[in-house]
Amino acid sequence: MAAPGDDFAFTKALTSRSSKPHPAAGTVQQEPHCHLRRKYTSLQRKAWHRGGGQSLEQGRPTWAAGGALGLRGPWEAIRARSPPSTAARPPRAGRQALAAGKAAAAKRGRHHRHHDPSPPPCFTPPTSAPATWHCRPRAGALLPQDCDTPSQPPFFPGTAAVRRCPALRCDRGPGSCFRSCCSSRSGSGGQGGGQCGGREPLRRAGLALLLLAAGAGARPRPAAPGVQAPSSVVLVACDSLDGRLTFFPGNQTVDLPSINFMKRYGTVFLNAYTNSPICCPSRAAMWSGLFTHLTESWNNFKGLDPDYVTWMDLMEKHGYHTQKFGKLDYTSGHHSVSNRVEAWTRDVHFLLRQEGRPMVNLTGDRKRVRVMEADWRNTDKAVNWIKEEAVNLTQPFVLYLGLNLPHPYPSPYAGENFGSSTFLTSPYWLEKVTYEAIKIPKWSSLSEMHPVDYYSSYTKNCTGEFTEEEVRNIRAFYYAMCAETDAMLGEIISALRDTGLLRKAVVIFTADHGELAMEHRQFYKMSMYEGSSHVPLLVMGPGVKEQQEIPNVVSLVDIYPTMLDIARIPVPQNLSGYSLIPLLHKKTESEVSPSGPRPSWVLSEFHGCNVNSSVYMLRTGKWKYIAYSDGCSVLPQLFDLTADPDELTNVAIKFPLIVRSLDKILRSIVNYPKVSSSVQEYNKRQFISWKQSLGQNYSSVIANLRWHQDWLKEQKKYENAIDKWLGE
The missing domain is CATH 3.40.720.10 (Alkaline Phosphatase, subunit A)
Structure with missing residues (x-):
């Protein structure tokens, strides 16, 4: 008979008795291109704001258009050349970077928003990781940067490895999130006053999350626009x-x-x-x-x-x-x-x-x-x-x-x-x-x-x-x-x-x-x-x-x-x-x-x-x-x-x-001190009530409780001790 839980894909990885601590959440394995990624995402952020929260090319949220589901085009552009410092960058730099990414993708013969199984350059995938790579953006996140270090796919094999993006606010994921993320505690009811609600771009971003969830087998509950259903x-x-x-x-x-x-x-x-x-x-x-x-x-x-x-x-x-x-x-x-x-x-x-x-x-x-x-x-x-x-x-x-x-x-x-x-x-x-x-x-x-x-x-x-x-x-x-x-x-x-x-x-x-x-x-x-x-x-x-x-x-x-x-x-x-x-x-x-x-x-x-x-x-x-x-x-x-x-x-x-x-x-x-005194009074009242309910059976019943092995040796002594306590 197979042991319960033995079918967990994670059992072997998690039952190691090694005392080495797990890497902290949010850490990444640094590679030469990481400084380029930081510069590139800064450009993306500027492009996002200029476009009213939409991709300049597709009219969609940038991460939904390609950032989260396929980073090959932009990453190839970064590999091709290092962009200049963001401080000295001209206003059109964001558009230029995105255009460069699109051109690099076209040169390869595929659109950059198509999925690419290769991870971003700052990731070193484990040998046992599946060939599918996703970056799950947080609710309210504008960009797909700063994904966690890849590891074993969570929950079960055969599912795309979902990577959490800790850059901004709460991580809704393809399900629901807590009240404190999606509604304001000051009475806004989540309509624009909270961290997650009230923004049209984020509603469209939520739709992309639902599509991503459907691909992973999740069944999200229906919710009002901009409001996440309770978990x-x-x-x-x-x-x-x-x-x-x-x-x-x-x-x-x-x-x-x-x-x-x-x-x-x-x-x-x-x-x-x-x-x-x-x-x-x-x-x-x-x-x-x-x-x-x-x-x-x-x-x-x-x-x-x-x-x-x-x-x-x-x-x-x-x-x-x-x-x-x-x-x-x-x-x-x-x-x-x-x-x-x-x-x-x-x-x-x-x-x-x-x-x-x-x-x-x-x-x-x-x-x-x-x-x-x-x-x-x-x-x-x-x-x-x-x-x-x-x-x-x-x-x-x-x-x-x-x-x-x-x-x-x-x-x-x-x-x-x-x-x-x-x-x-x-x-x-x-x-x-x-x-x-x-x-x-x-x-x-x-x-x-x-x-x-x-x-x-x-x-x-x-x-x-x-x-x-x-x-x-x-x-x-x-x-x-x-x-x-x-x-x-x-x-x-x-x-x-x-x-x-x-x-x-x-x-x-x-x-x-x-x-x-x-x-x-x-x-x-x-x-x-x-x-x-x-x-x-x-x-x-x-x-x-x-x-x-x-x-x-x-x-x-x-x-x-x-x-x-x-x-x-x-x-x-x-x-x-x-x-x-x-x-x-x-x-x-x-x-x-x-x-x-x-x-x-x-x-x-x-x-x-x-x-x-x-x-x-x-x-x-x-x-x-x-x-x-x-x-x-x-x-x-x-x-x-x-x-x-x-x-x-x-x-x-x-x-x-x-x-x-x-x-x-x-x-x-x-x-x-007052509580202790109240408990002592309660104990006496309860014992007296219990003793009276037993009548003539009291001596027999109390002698055969869990303490019977000691009680029966000196039964009269212990009954007298109780009588003295009741009289105090």
């Missing part, structure tokens, strides 16, 4: 994927060809964070655009109300066709009884193991590809929907696919009400992992651990002895599970590619949180350390710059306004997040949304199980500041992520001024 959107959200695996050096441990593909033809955010490192609260933030203390999604049991208006609801209201498959998990009432009771009783003075010991399990053989069957079924549903329904839609669509991988699997060996502490995969996926590149994390001694970290490590059953081989295997199996997740993303990309929708849809890939995978003597999430809080965030599609790495700190609450921005829906002013579109388009602060410039920090908070305190994290610049509870009863942590990326040294005592400054910023965002 379709595909969001794939997985569970527990460490965002550091999407860039160097983390990406050296496992082959992730689909993620690499999105990096090559899109943008990766290097510092994206969850707003709460646990499933339901994190997803509630992503679907609401609000911080956790505003949604009051305190644990995996408490999320959004079922009738909460999400970004998908608004997009559907504004004409989008919407479709969801797989894991959602942002509303209240889900997850096990153990999960919620452990969260409610976190302030009780006892210490109980609540998870099975983390372990690995190898299943099947080298032909076993579909290990996580439920995720594959949902992926198949999404693929079929793209191929059978999305391709026939006349309106833009938004598709959401939620995956459970690479979340650890349940551990039934742990007995009744077991947790999920098993890292399971097959040899097929394990072979994608480079064992030599796996880093064995350093651990502090139990006596030196922060008190909250010790509580987490103990309740996660990680305070025992682990050999180096055990730790390496847990991490290797986790990376293999990430590889399987990547293949599902690849299936979605393949389906979009096969239907011609890939060039017209914005594709976003992210996760609800990360996975510690034995860093800091823990597995799972529920921590503000990088492995748990750092999430992947990659964006690819019309208007998104290729091979771009954005260092700004962002978080999942930014998904909500970004979705609305893509759909050109007014963004509510009360959201916690900010649209990512200005970052994707490199806009200045004066061009950002009315909500103002993006802050230089992100906030994450946690109030659930396996942690005996509310936790608040502020990430800004090189600093990560972590405050607990009321800010006094538990010592804070401060990490310099530049000097200490593994977060092994708490420098809070060393830099008291930094701590005070960051704590002041944190308190300006959220009154965290």
Whole structure:
């Protein structure tokens, strides 16, 4: 059986483990004729303006007449002789250069606007590149100059290699582009006030783009003259994927060809964070655009109300066709009884193991590809929907696919009400992992651990002895599970590619949180350390710059306004997040949304199980500041992520001024002592209500939750501890 995604033409190029960085987007290989090209395009620009935006010879946009689709005539003229300096050039120089190009083309026996497979002189094509060369001009671009360095043709073989022209404004391509490119944010509605609309020459230029798109198999949506239709959107959200695996050096441990593909033809955010490192609260933030203390999604049991208006609801209201498959998990009432009771009783003075010991399990053989069957079924549903329904839609669509991988699997060996502490995969996926590149994390001694970290490590059953081989295997199996997740993303990309929708849809890939995978003597999430809080965030599609790495700190609450921005829906002013579109388009602060410039920090908070305190994290610049509870009863942590990326040294005592400054910023965002107190009161109310609902069955039920192995040893002791807590 062929592995999913193996038919990608780009797999071999993108799965290389070489640490050499990709060339920056927009770079070209310089050759002797490059200075001539710059002079020639300057002449073309002058000729364009004199001709009212039209070719002097054909009455068409210059690039449509020959610049983008065939450069042989003008390039031959440049090869024949070097034009004089543009500063000393007489007014008719532009016409003379074009006439020279036409004459050279006529001498060869072909018109210069006919297609020529040879590339411009400044390009050195790869040996595997197809014989067809195009330069795709940006919307609003007047000339076809400054195309990117040729590379493997994007998306699939057999299609003309489309080259992006980054000279001006946004890259619409043969699909659609974002609101921020094609309409004015100041209320012009895109009719002349924006960057792309309101100009007759550009409308004719758009027609040429559509013709080019038709040649590449795309099916552009109809739109009003001068106005680009909103893009379709595909969001794939997985569970527990460490965002550091999407860039160097983390990406050296496992082959992730689909993620690499999105990096090559899109943008990766290097510092994206969850707003709460646990499933339901994190997803509630992503679907609401609000911080956790505003949604009051305190644990995996408490999320959004079922009738909460999400970004998908608004997009559907504004004409989008919407479709969801797989894991959602942002509303209240889900997850096990153990999960919620452990969260409610976190302030009780006892210490109980609540998870099975983390372990690995190898299943099947080298032909076993579909290990996580439920995720594959949902992926198949999404693929079929793209191929059978999305391709026939006349309106833009938004598709959401939620995956459970690479979340650890349940551990039934742990007995009744077991947790999920098993890292399971097959040899097929394990072979994608480079064992030599796996880093064995350093651990502090139990006596030196922060008190909250010790509580987490103990309740996660990680305070025992682990050999180096055990730790390496847990991490290797986790990376293999990430590889399987990547293949599902690849299936979605393949389906979009096969239907011609890939060039017209914005594709976003992210996760609800990360996975510690034995860093800091823990597995799972529920921590503000990088492995748990750092999430992947990659964006690819019309208007998104290729091979771009954005260092700004962002978080999942930014998904909500970004979705609305893509759909050109007014963004509510009360959201916690900010649209990512200005970052994707490199806009200045004066061009950002009315909500103002993006802050230089992100906030994450946690109030659930396996942690005996509310936790608040502020990430800004090189600093990560972590405050607990009321800010006094538990010592804070401060990490310099530049000097200490593994977060092994708490420098809070060393830099008291930094701590005070960051704590002041944190308190300006959220009154965290008050929020912590509210969570404590909520936990007691919920536990009392649950206890009363059980009646005489209370003692039996609470004894057989996930902590049963410890609880049953001293049942009366633990019940008394709870009674004392309720009486406080």
